[in-house]
Amino acid sequence: MINLQPIRKNFYVPHPVVQKRSQHEVDEYRRSREIYVKNQAPNPIQNFSEANFPDYVMDSIIKQGYESPTAIQAQGWPTALSGKDLVGIAKTGSGKTLAYILPAIVHINNQQQLSRGDGPIALVLAPTRELAQQIQEVANEFGHSSYIRNTCIFGGSPKGPQARDLERGVEIIIATPGRLIDFLQRGTTNLKRCTYLVLDEADRMLDMGFEPQIRKILEQIRPDRQTLMWSATWPKEVQKLANDFLNDFVQINIGSLQTSANHNIHQIVDVCQETEKEQKLGTLLQEIGNTLDPDSKIIIFVETKKKVEGITRTIGKYGWPALSIHGDKSQNERDYVLRTFRTGGQYSILVATDVAARGLDVDGIKYVINYDYPHSSEDYIHRIGRTGRSDTTGTSYAFFTPSNYKHAKDLISVLQEAKQTINPKLSEMANRFGLGGNRNRWGQNNGGYQHRNNNGPRQNSRWNNNGGSQATYGSYKSY
Ligand SMILES: Nc1ncnc2c1ncn2[C@@H]1O[C@H](COP(=O)(O)OP(=O)(O)OP(=O)(O)O)[C@@H](O)[C@H]1O
Ligand SMILES: [Mg+2]
Numbered sequence: 001m002i003n004l005q006p007i008r009k010n011f012y013v014p015h016p017v018v019q020k021r022s023q024h025e026v027d028e029y030r031r032s033r034e035i036y037v038k039n040q041a042p043n044p045i046q047n048f049s050e051a052n053f054p055d056y057v058m059d060s061i062i063k064q065g066y067e068s069p070t071a072i073q074a075q076g077w078p079t080a081l082s083g084k085d086l087v088g089i090a091k092t093g094s095g096k097t098l099a100y101i102l103p104a105i106v107h108i109n110n111q112q113q114l115s116r117g118d119g120p121i122a123l124v125l126a127p128t129r130e131l132a133q134q135i136q137e138v139a140n141e142f143g144h145s146s147y148i149r150n151t152c153i154f155g156g157s158p159k160g161p162q163a164r165d166l167e168r169g170v171e172i173i174i175a176t177p178g179r180l181i182d183f184l185q186r187g188t189t190n191l192k193r194c195t196y197l198v199l200d201e202a203d204r205m206l207d208m209g210f211e212p213q214i215r216k217i218l219e220q221i222r223p224d225r226q227t228l229m230w231s232a233t234w235p236k237e238v239q240k241l242a243n244d245f246l247n248d249f250v251q252i253n254i255g256s257l258q259t260s261a262n263h264n265i266h267q268i269v270d271v272c273q274e275t276e277k278e279q280k281l282g283t284l285l286q287e288i289g290n291t292l293d294p295d296s297k298i299i300i301f302v303e304t305k306k307k308v309e310g311i312t313r314t315i316g317k318y319g320w321p322a323l324s325i326h327g328d329k330s331q332n333e334r335d336y337v338l339r340t341f342r343t344g345g346q347y348s349i350l351v352a353t354d355v356a357a358r359g360l361d362v363d364g365i366k367y368v369i370n371y372d373y374p375h376s377s378e379d380y381i382h383r384i385g386r387t388g389r390s391d392t393t394g395t396s397y398a399f400f401t402p403s404n405y406k407h408a409k410d411l412i413s414v415l416q417e418a419k420q421t422i423n424p425k426l427s428e429m430a431n432r433f434g435l436g437g438n439r440n441r442w443g444q445n446n447g448g449y450q451h452r453n454n455n456g457p458r459q460n461s462r463w464n465n466n467g468g469s470q471a472t473y474g475s476y477k478s479y
Contacts, residue, residue, distance in 0.1 A: 007195045009083025009226045011110050015050040018043050018078070033071040038251040042078035045069060051077050054109070056145040057102055070095040071254045081106060085227045085249035087202070087242065091262040092232045092385025093361070093392075094254065097138050100124070100198045100228050105143055107196045107226070108171045119166075119189045120173040122196040125217070127204045128176065129154040129331065130338055131359040135174045135200065148172060155179045156331030163188050177205075177213035184220060191220045199245075201358045202229035203378065206238040218245055232385060233259055233378040259410075260417045261381045264388035265368075266395045267415055271425035277399045278314070281371060284397060285320055285349075288367055295344055296366035300351045301383050303372040305479070311371065312351045322349035325356055327479050338362075353479035357383045365389075370398035377410040400426060405433050 021029075026043045030036075035044060045051045047068055048061055069077070072090035079086050080103035090096055104122040111121050124139075126132045136152040143150060150172035151165035162179070166189040173180070173189070183189050197218070199205045205214055227246050234253075261267065272280060281300070288298060302308055305326040312324040323337045334355075341350045342362050350356065357379060365387045374380050380398070387394025400411070400423075408430035415422055 004222055004224070007222075007224065008110060009107070009195065010081075011106050012042065012078055012082035013052050014042060014078065015045065015052050018045055018050050030075075033074065034255045035071050035075045036253040036257060037075065038253075039249065041075065041084070041250045041252070042082055044075040045078055046074065051081075051102075053077075053102065054106065054146075057105055057142065060142045060145060061102075070099075072096055072252065073099045075252050075254075076100070077103060079250050079252065080226075080228060083226055085246045086229070087234070087246070087249055087251040088228065088230045089234045089252065090230075090232065090254035091260065092382060093262055093264075093389035094232075095390070096200070096230045096232075097135060097361075098142070100200070100230060101135075101138050101142055104139075104172060104196050104198070105146060105148055108148055109146055111193075111195065114169045114171065114193065116169070117190075118169060118193045119191050120170055121193055122172045122198070123191065123194050123217075123221070124172065124174040124198040124200060125177060125180075125205055125214070126174065126200045127210065127358060128355055129156060130325075130334065130356070131200070132174045132176050133335075134359065134361060139172055139174060143172065150174060153179050153183060154331075156334070159183075177210060177217060181213060181216055184217070191217070192222075194221045195225045197221055197225050197227045199227075199229045201231055201382075202242065203231045203233055203235055203238045204358060206241050211241065214245075223247075232262075233381055235259070235376075235378055256417060258417060259377055259381065259414060261414050262385050262388045263418050264391070264393045265384050265418070266393070267384065267398075267418065267420045268395065269398045269400050269411065269415070269423045269426055271400045271423055271429065274401050274403065277371060277401075280399060281311075281315070281369065282318060284369065285315065285318075289320075292366070294348075295364050296348065297341065297344065297362065297364045298349045298367040298369065299356065299365055299386050300349065300369045300371050301357065301374070302351065302353065303374075305353055307372070308351050308353055315349070315351075320349055321347060322351050323347045324351040326353040327355055354379060354383070355479045356386070360386055361389055362386065363389075366394050368394065368396040370396070373398055373400050373404040373407060373411075377407060377414050380407075380411065381414065400429075402429070405429050408433065 021043055029044060029046060072088055073095050076088050076099035088096060088099060108121045124135055126135055132152050132154050136150060139150045149170040151170045153162050153173055153175035155176060155178050166183060229242060302311055305328045308324045308326045312322045315322055323341050325334055325337045340347055344364055368384045368387050370383060374383060384396035408426055412422055412426060412430050
């Protein structure tokens with residue numbers, strides 16, 4: 001309802017070399033890096049100098065020692081710098097954070113300075129507190145040379161210091177939705193100056209768990225803002241919803257148009273019974289321990305908070321001291337745990353719920369173990385993506401039980417796309433249950449595995465002390 005000053009969003013000055021490239025050369029480059037673009041986008045750049053970033057940005061890139069832009073950066077930077085709305089889908093660990101942070105810095109430096117009482121120019125929304133803090137680190141590293149101030153707004157920490165940052169004025173806010181809404185309602189900050197909006201892990205941010213909060217925040221931001229959404233996965237269900245928040249956008253996919261995992265990860269699926277998992281984990285840890293270089297880290301994903309506690313205790317008893325993280329721990333403890341895990345040393349194992357599934361970039365994770373299979377192949381892709389970051393490699397394991405049968409077909413597609421060996425037992429399970437549904441073509445239920453509780457005497461297992469089934473609404477789950 002307020003009178004909006006016009007804004008400038010296009011700051012892209014193409015490098016003459018980039019501009020002169022023939023369509024054939026551009027197509028060839030896109031093909032070689034598996035860049036797929038929907039709608040009109042500028043030519044991709046092929047090295048850092050072609051991005052035409054200002055010196056203060058180039059200096060920080062050089063300091064990192066990166067050799068060349070990743071594919072999503074090569075196509076994402078010119079597109080974002082030219083002010084377009086953008087959906088960027090690229091594998092885990094492929095540098096999406098910098099793909100949106102560097103254009104944010106340029107965008108901010110081309111806006112009028114903040115006045116007293118102004119809110120941020122750029123807003124980055126992320127699903128977890130730890131991810132928000134990690135993004136802040138990147139913003140610190142790359143924004144400090146141009147004196148861009150930022151703050152991280154997230155629940156579970158005292159409001160005072162966050163409020164003081166907001167009152168002083170910051171150009172970038174990196175936030176989880178709940179705490180930001182709280183500050184917006186109190187009037188501690190506002191989004192009237194916000195012209196650059198990022199949803200990191202956008203499919204997660206738009207799913208049922210977050211969507212109402214996202215709507216609430218986005219309706220306070222001017223409609224002609226630039227909106228950028230990023231993830232490694234982009235399921236159909238959120239694509240339509242995303243249209244509500246984007247204008248005439250460019251979509252960039254790297255590698256594949258289907259749901260796909262990072263190909264640097266060796267994926268192993270062990271089809272087993274629920275009751276066998278405990279022993280299998282022990283064997284696996286032992287195997288890894290015997291061959292492991294001392295610095296490599298392991299992350300074990302389980303379904304419930306309670307089970308995180310149980311497994312941490314049990315493996316600890318058997319001589320594998322482990323850290324653990326889930327949503328019922330205090331923020332202090334969560335911060336301590338992640339800091340310790342990042343540092344490495346005595347603790348090289350982290351047991352976690354899906355709170356650690358998305359976006360976290362921890363050096364040295366070589367193994368991801370899905371003790372419990374997640375609720376979707378998207379979640380699986382994000383979880384295993386904690387290894388194989390940047391140009392490193394890693395290995396993932398998944399214990400897949402008869403009660404996970406519904407996911408067999410999707411998992412096989414993910415494995416096939418990544419040219420992984422398919423466990424015949426998994427294929428058998430997928431075939432038995434047909435095309436994803438649990439009804440055959442005569443409309444009768446299939447027999448066998450679909451009985452949810454035929455997965456052995458759960459209550460007898462030392463680790464299955466989760467006291468019954470957890471809400472399986474996927475996105476509603478509280479991790
Ligand atoms: N051009 C580059 N060359 C080499 N390494 C890079 C480059 N850009 C970023 N990186 C590094 O790659 C790692 C992964 O980056 P980032 O966390 O942004 O990945 P992501 O695509 O967001 O992954 P996820 O989907 O899991 O969130 C980081 O450690 C980052 O420093
Ligand atoms: Mg990321």
